[in-house]
Amino acid sequence: MKRDTSITVVPGGGVCSARGFRAGATAAGIKYEGRDDLALLVSDVRCVAAGVFTRNVVKSAAVQVSHSHLMNGTAQAVIANSGCANACTGAQGIADAEAMCSLAGKPLGLTTDDVLVASTGVVGTFIPMERVEAAIHSLRLSRDGGDKFASAIMTTDTVRKEAAVTAKVGDRSFTIGAAAKGSGMIHPNMGTLLVFITTDAAVESAYLCDCLRRVVDRTLNMVSIDGDTSPSDTTVILANGASGLDVFTAQNGALFEHALDEVCREIAISIASDGEGAGKLIEIRVTGARSLTDARVVARTISTSPLVKTAVHGADPNWGRVACAVGRSDAAVEPDRMTILMNDVQVMLDGVPVCFDEDLLRASLEESPTLIEVDLGIGGYEATAWGCDLTKDYVTINASYTT
Amino acid sequence: MKRDTSITVVPGGGVCSARGFRAGATAAGIKYEGRDDLALLVSDVRCVAAGVFTRNVVKSAAVQVSHSHLMNGTAQAVIANSGCANACTGAQGIADAEAMCSLAGKPLGLTTDDVLVASTGVVGTFIPMERVEAAIHSLRLSRDGGDKFASAIMTTDTVRKEAAVTAKVGDRSFTIGAAAKGSGMIHPNMGTLLVFITTDAAVESAYLCDCLRRVVDRTLNMVSIDGDTSPSDTTVILANGASGLDVFTAQNGALFEHALDEVCREIAISIASDGEGAGKLIEIRVTGARSLTDARVVARTISTSPLVKTAVHGADPNWGRVACAVGRSDAAVEPDRMTILMNDVQVMLDGVPVCFDEDLLRASLEESPTLIEVDLGIGGYEATAWGCDLTKDYVTINASYTT
Numbered sequence: 018m019k020r021d022t023s024i025t026v027v028p029g030g031g032v033c034s035a036r037g038f039r040a041g042a043t044a045a046g047i048k049y050e051g052r053d054d055l056a057l058l059v060s061d062v063r064c065v066a067a068g069v070f071t072r073n074v075v076k077s078a079a080v081q082v083s084h085s086h087l088m089n090g091t092a093q094a095v096i097a098n099s100g101c102a103n104a105c106t107g108a109q110g111i112a113d114a115e116a117m118c119s120l121a122g123k124p125l126g127l128t129t130d131d132v133l134v135a136s137t138g139v140v141g142t143f144i145p146m147e148r149v150e151a152a153i154h155s156l157r158l159s160r161d162g163g164d165k166f167a168s169a170i171m172t173t174d175t176v177r178k179e180a181a182v183t184a185k186v187g188d189r190s191f192t193i194g195a196a197a198k199g200s201g202m203i204h205p206n207m208g209t210l211l212v213f214i215t216t217d218a219a220v221e222s223a224y225l226c227d228c229l230r231r232v233v234d235r236t237l238n239m240v241s242i243d244g245d246t247s248p249s250d251t252t253v254i255l256a257n258g259a260s261g262l263d264v265f266t267a268q269n270g271a272l273f274e275h276a277l278d279e280v281c282r283e284i285a286i287s288i289a290s291d292g293e294g295a296g297k298l299i300e301i302r303v304t305g306a307r308s309l310t311d312a313r314v315v316a317r318t319i320s321t322s323p324l325v326k327t328a329v330h331g332a333d334p335n336w337g338r339v340a341c342a343v344g345r346s347d348a349a350v351e352p353d354r355m356t357i358l359m360n361d362v363q364v365m366l367d368g369v370p371v372c373f374d375e376d377l378l379r380a381s382l383e384e385s386p387t388l389i390e391v392d393l394g395i396g397g398y399e400a401t402a403w404g405c406d407l408t409k410d411y412v413t414i415n416a417s418y419t420t
Numbered sequence: 421m422k423r424d425t426s427i428t429v430v431p432g433g434g435v436c437s438a439r440g441f442r443a444g445a446t447a448a449g450i451k452y453e454g455r456d457d458l459a460l461l462v463s464d465v466r467c468v469a470a471g472v473f474t475r476n477v478v479k480s481a482a483v484q485v486s487h488s489h490l491m492n493g494t495a496q497a498v499i500a501n502s503g504c505a506n507a508c509t510g511a512q513g514i515a516d517a518e519a520m521c522s523l524a525g526k527p528l529g530l531t532t533d534d535v536l537v538a539s540t541g542v543v544g545t546f547i548p549m550e551r552v553e554a555a556i557h558s559l560r561l562s563r564d565g566g567d568k569f570a571s572a573i574m575t576t577d578t579v580r581k582e583a584a585v586t587a588k589v590g591d592r593s594f595t596i597g598a599a600a601k602g603s604g605m606i607h608p609n610m611g612t613l614l615v616f617i618t619t620d621a622a623v624e625s626a627y628l629c630d631c632l633r634r635v636v637d638r639t640l641n642m643v644s645i646d647g648d649t650s651p652s653d654t655t656v657i658l659a660n661g662a663s664g665l666d667v668f669t670a671q672n673g674a675l676f677e678h679a680l681d682e683v684c685r686e687i688a689i690s691i692a693s694d695g696e697g698a699g700k701l702i703e704i705r706v707t708g709a710r711s712l713t714d715a716r717v718v719a720r721t722i723s724t725s726p727l728v729k730t731a732v733h734g735a736d737p738n739w740g741r742v743a744c745a746v747g748r749s750d751a752a753v754e755p756d757r758m759t760i761l762m763n764d765v766q767v768m769l770d771g772v773p774v775c776f777d778e779d780l781l782r783a784s785l786e787e788s789p790t791l792i793e794v795d796l797g798i799g800g801y802e803a804t805a806w807g808c809d810l811t812k813d814y815v816t817i818n819a820s821y822t823t
Contacts, residue, residue, distance in 0.1 A: 075747030075755050105743050107756070107772040140740025141773050245727045245741070246748035323726075324648045324818055331819025337543025338648070340508050344478030345649035352478050353510070369510040370544050409812035415727055416734025 023185045024276050027192065030181025031163030034194035035217040037061040037259035040162035042169035045152035047145060048100025048138055053169035055149060057121055057156050058196075058213060059094040063131065064255035065219075066092035067226040069233050071250035078103045078110030079136040080251060082118065086130050090222040092255060093131040095213055096121035096153075097170050099198070103136040103144050104248040113144045120153045135211050135251045137172055137198060167196040170211055173414055174200045176291050180283035184218075184276040186269060191218035191260040193273075193280050199240075199288040212237060212252040212284055218273055219258035228274050229254050236281035239313065239402040240289050241320045289403035290385075294410030297385035299329055301402045305393040311348035312393075312400035318346035319389060320404030330406035332382035334375060336364040339389060354394035360387060367394075426588045427679050430595065433584025434566030437597035438620040440464040440662035443565035445572035448555035450548060451503030451541055456572035458552060460524055460559050461599075461616060462497040466534065467658035468622075469495035470629040472636050474653035481506045481513030482539040483654055485521065489533050493625040495658060496534040498616055499524035499556075500573050502601070506539040506547050507651040516547045523556045538614050538654045540575055540601060570599040573614055576817055577603045579694050583686035587621075587679040589672060594621035594663035596676075596683050602643075602691040615640060615655040615687055621676055622661035631677050632657050639684035642716065642805040643692050644723045692806035693788075697813030700788035702732055704805045708796040714751035715796075715803035721749035722792060723807030733809035735785035737778060739767040742792060757797035763790060770797075 042053035118132035167177040181194035199210035264273040306312035322342040328335040357365040445456040521535035570580040584597035602613035667676040693701040709715035725745040731738040760768040
């Protein structure tokens with residue numbers, strides 16, 4: 018029996034769109050002057066919570082602490098800061114991250130374990146705890162604090178990353194909202210830099226973990242800005258059940274996963290579009306692969322190729338670079354079966370060049386986004402990845418980041 | 421019994437330094453105007469020959485043809501061109517590559533099989549065979565044609581890459597010389613773009629193959645400019661025995677490998693130094709790894725990290741990026757055992773920051789080369805890799821290569 022269900026975007030929605038969440042931010046002066054850099058997100062009640070974290074062996078103190086606080090499958094708040102990643106900071110870093118949870122939780126009557134922590138910024142410096150302690154008391158939470166939260170966690174980001182959708186089931190509904198940051202050192206192996214997702218759906222713990230992992234694998238984990246994996250990558254979801262809608266049934270489960278997919282895809286695209294120095298979003302669609310792993314590895318290899326990224330930057334229809342990236346991807350590939358399209362123009366068919374109107378393609382490559390489609394022609398699996406062009410601005414931004 | 425042996429550099433030496441080799445080049449107008457782009461290298465007698473080629477699944481026609489011509493372990497000449505890679509060109513590309521060998525070999529009385537072919541340039545275009553055919557007759561070979569040969573194979577290279585050493589055994593000697601090109605799409609998985617090595621030592625075929633593979637693995641395969649693997653990577657060595665010195669004895673074998681190592685290391689460093697847009701050579705030394713594979717993968721991951729490369733470009737002592745690159749390398753790593761030095765300055769010890777004079781380090785990072793040393797502290801294996809900084813010029817060069 019098919020019930021009346023729908024998913025609609027919440028315009029201007031974010032981490033406070035779901036019922037029962039409040040957020041706020043303040044300026045602690047951790048690295049940046051005169052802007053918010055310390056942010057807090059709180060649910061009215063304890064949430065079922067799940068998280069996925071970086072696979073980099075060098076894990077930030079915040080990642081290690083949040084991971085341990087999620088062991089019991091619940092959480093009620095997230096304290097986050099920009100300007101310092103609290104990574105490569107040893108035992109002192111762990112103590113600082115625990116202290117941040119404790120300082121944030123105490124005024125709310127929460128235990129340290131109820132609070133998750135996320136830090137982003139320079140690797141190899143310590144959190145200036147006296148500044149955090151002084152500022153944390155001035156944090157004011159409100160139902161419309163989502164934008165403030167999303168702004169405070171930005172580093173080299175140039176735009177806030179937020180998204181929300183509402184899913185209707187008959188005359189009831191639940192909402193999923195998210196805030197994220199991410200612009201450089203982006204090649205997520207689990208979550209991507211920092212993504213905070215909230216929902217008022219009631220979700221069972223094990224299902225929430227599985228669902229988050231599946232969705233992240235096909236959305237956030239398919240974004241790459243520069244191939245460098247951060248020690249801070251964190252995606253957490255808090256489900257407080259305030260909608261009264263229980264998604265732990267087959268049909269609502271599929272609806273929840275679909276809604277979460279939309280939110281995470283929106284965040285993934287906004288992160289790729291705002292890659293450090295990026296002028297253009299690149300979407301890579303791979304079809305005809307022999308396995309899902311192959312489809313993903315081919316899409317990601319193309320999205321990280323400096324030669325593909327610079328060609329797109331220069332609006333240069335140099336499709337040979339796409340073919341070469343496919344060839345070095347370690348996926349099963351038969352060169353004579355491969356077909357490539359750029360912005361809907363077929364440039365290679367069955368491994369050999371196709372005549373095409375170069376001026377027309379060049380003109381379309383001046384616009385963003387750029388669509389690259391590769392059909393491997395040897396199987397039924399497909400994947401999509403998102404990246405951005407490589408520009409002089411990326412070099413400028415990263416040649417002087419700590420200074 | 422230890423005999424009197426020594427290895428000395430041949431100043432200005434190259435592919436004609438060994439006895440019995442001649443070379444030349446001419447302008448065929450394949451892509452570039454008014455410069456040599458077609459080059460020929462010939463031995464007076466048939467040589468024992470070996471080659472290593474790209475591991476990219478998309479292999480150029482030249483690579484496929486040269487690989488098959490080396491099946492019998494001998495060769496006498498190499499025809500090479502710049503401006504067109506003859507890759508992604510299907511059956512027509514193979515026919516063109518065979519025709520190049522035939523055209524080059526006929527006036528010299530050589531069979532097609534005696535000639536190897538190498539092509540470098542744009543992927544996905546056909547060789548203009550009528551121009552090659554018209555130009556090939558004007559090729560003049562001479563004993564001092566090594567520089568002309570090395571110049572003709574350049575694409576975005578800004579300097580010729582040549583090297584030679586003479587090894588003495590008592591009062592006799594043999595020489596090994598090389599010419600190479602390589603500047604972008606450099607992340608060799610076997611040879612590197614194009615490297616041609618000649619020697620007048622007498623070397624047995626199987627030994628030459630093994631020795632070349634070992635040396636390439638620790639020299640040319642440890643260079644990375646941008647992580648993109650070319651379909652054209654080719655390293656071939658021709659040994660004509662003209663010195664009368666047979667290296668197939670234990671002691672001369674070691675001397676030969678040592679001499680070949682010096683030549684290939686010199687070529688590797690000159691390729692990394694001349695990376696597209698490069699301002700600085702980066703040398704990465706990894707020690708204390710649990711295996712040789714781990715040492716190599718850590719060194720190469722650091723050398724390809726865009727964030728490390730831009731930090732070096734900006735003379736920014738942002739060592740956290742080195743630690744993060746190590747952490748994502750897939751090698752066995754214990755963060756608390758890791759130590760990092762930049763230009764002899766210790767910046768991280770056992771996983772935590774060390775106080776250092778930032779201004780002093782910043783000043784030394786303005787100079788080339790930059791030395792990055794990582795001690796993993798968990799084993800006895802080591803490796804060295806070479807790369808270069810990532811600059812705006814890399815973006816400029818590659819945003820408009822085919823145009």
